[in-house]
Amino acid sequence: MYDLIIAGAGPAGSAAARAAAMMGLNALILEKDVFPRYKPCGGALSDRAVSLLGFPLPKSLCERTITGARVHFRDKVLERHKGYSLTTLVTRSSFDQFLLQKAEDSGAIHVTAKVLDYRESDDSISVLTNKGIHRARFLVISSGCQDHLKNKILGQVAKDSMGVCMVTEIEEDDRIIEERLNSSLDIHFGVADMGYGWIFPHRGYYSVGIGGLASRHMRARRIMMEFLKANGFPLNQRLHGHLIPQGGSREMVARRRVLLTGDSAGFVDAFSGEGIYYALRSGQIAAQAIGEAHASKVAETYQSRCKKEIGEELGYALQFSKMMHSHPNIFLRILASQDDVLDRYLEIATAKGSYKGFLRWLVPRLPISILRSFKDIFQNKSL
Numbered sequence: 001m002y003d004l005i006i007a008g009a010g011p012a013g014s015a016a017a018r019a020a021a022m023m024g025l026n027a028l029i030l031e032k033d034v035f036p037r038y039k040p041c042g043g044a045l046s047d048r049a050v051s052l053l054g055f056p057l058p059k060s061l062c063e064r065t066i067t068g069a070r071v072h073f074r075d076k077v078l079e080r081h082k083g084y085s086l087t088t089l090v091t092r093s094s095f096d097q098f099l100l101q102k103a104e105d106s107g108a109i110h111v112t113a114k115v116l117d118y119r120e121s122d123d124s125i126s127v128l129t130n131k132g133i134h135r136a137r138f139l140v141i142s143s144g145c146q147d148h149l150k151n152k153i154l155g156q157v158a159k160d161s162m163g164v165c166m167v168t169e170i171e172e173d174d175r176i177i178e179e180r181l182n183s184s185l186d187i188h189f190g191v192a193d194m195g196y197g198w199i200f201p202h203r204g205y206y207s208v209g210i211g212g213l214a215s216r217h218m219r220a221r222r223i224m225m226e227f228l229k230a231n232g233f234p235l236n237q238r239l240h241g242h243l244i245p246q247g248g249s250r251e252m253v254a255r256r257r258v259l260l261t262g263d264s265a266g267f268v269d270a271f272s273g274e275g276i277y278y279a280l281r282s283g284q285i286a287a288q289a290i291g292e293a294h295a296s297k298v299a300e301t302y303q304s305r306c307k308k309e310i311g312e313e314l315g316y317a318l319q320f321s322k323m324m325h326s327h328p329n330i331f332l333r334i335l336a337s338q339d340d341v342l343d344r345y346l347e348i349a350t351a352k353g354s355y356k357g358f359l360r361w362l363v364p365r366l367p368i369s370i371l372r373s374f375k376d377i378f379q380n381k382s383l
């Protein structure tokens with residue numbers, strides 16, 4: 001009988017397992033794949049995500065330090081740099097393996113098994129895997145957004161309400177990568193509806209991808225091929241498709257003995273696609289709620305902490321995304337004419353900024369036409 005079983009050893013699961021073990025809880029983490037495994041991802045780890053880890057990232061995992069962003073829209077390009085690190089580029093297979101090892105080092109037990117289903121009783125939960133049954137007081141579902149386990153809490157999430165991404169890794173000489181990208185994340189708006197294309201610099205390769213809303217975006221492969229071509233990359237790449245939650249805040253992320261974390265809970269920034277930070281943080285909050293709250297209050301405690309620490313920010317990120325994508329020309333004009341807009345936005349990647357602070361600063365600078373069409377956001381007193 002464990003205190004908690006965690007399904008999935010991505011950033012959310014390993015963060016939950018490590019935090020739980022460090023609190024003296026008996027934690028079992030079940031992962032279907034043998035690590036290291038490939039995970040489709042840009043690998044951009046924001047500084048605020050790094051600061052959540054609670055240990056330094058080994059140099060071997062930090063492939064690039066990013067200090068700026070280059071934003072493309074139609075024929076316009078805008079580039080801003082900060083004098084400090086915004087993001088670290090990692091390869092997810094190695095990063096996730098390292099986080100899992102950290103969880104094991106802290107005392108969590110790791111077993112390779114696929115969770116198939118679970119059944120709750122009054123005092124425990126039985127977790128059925130392809131290798132047997134385990135029991136625990138709580139189940140933390142951290143199995144990502146493509147797995148079905150979350151559906152008992154969320155219901156079936158319609159595929160067209162998700163984002164869809166396509167990504168590939170393209171080998172290149174490090175010197176050429178640095179010359180081309182100059183320690184920036186390269187972001188291309190206008191490539192995909194409600195999304196963007198990216199070229200991120202790693203060690204010895206680029207991560208190149210596109211992402212957008214699935215309902216408007218069913219031709220992901222074609223968009224990806226056009227993006228590769230437009231940016232001078234060979235077309236014979238191995239492409240990986242993956243869903244991504246649309247973001248925004250969720251009302252229900254826990255019930256009784258089951259807590260959803262990371263992508264399973266839909267915790268992704270709708271504008272940037274950042275999910276690792278929210279995965280780490282929600283995993284930690286889940287462990288704290290299980291360790292600190294009375295058993296009958298764990299779900300409620302988790303839900304209200306997530307709402308406060310994560311949901312509100314994700315709600316603002318979704319609103320910003322809708323504003324930006326419904327008026328891209330106006331936003332780009334503002335971005336191009338006021339240097340400090342991109343500067344301020346970039347601070348969200350660090351502990352220095354937040355969407356709420358950014359929007360509060362941005363609203364008085366927006367034209368009246370945008371304010372009218374989004375008056376519900378601007379009437380929100382908390383802003």
Ligand SMILES: Cc1cc2nc3c(=O)[nH]c(=O)nc-3n(C[C@H](O)[C@H](O)[C@H](O)COP(=O)(O)OP(=O)(O)OC[C@H]3O[C@@H](n4cnc5c(N)ncnc54)[C@H](O)[C@@H]3O)c2cc1C
Nearest residue numbers: 008010011012032041042043044115144165262263275276
């Ligand atoms: C193409 C793409 C690019 C992205 N780029 C970035 C980026 O640059 N920066 C960023 O911050 N975010 C990025 N994201 C989002 C980020 O990848 C996710 O938000 C993050 O991985 C969520 O972590 P997680 O632990 O919740 O889930 P995951 O990382 O998906 O981990 C889930 C784990 O659960 C395991 N699993 C699944 N089902 C079961 C089961 N039934 N039983 C046991 N194990 C199971 C899986 O094998 C996996 O290891 C990107 C997403 C995509 C799709």
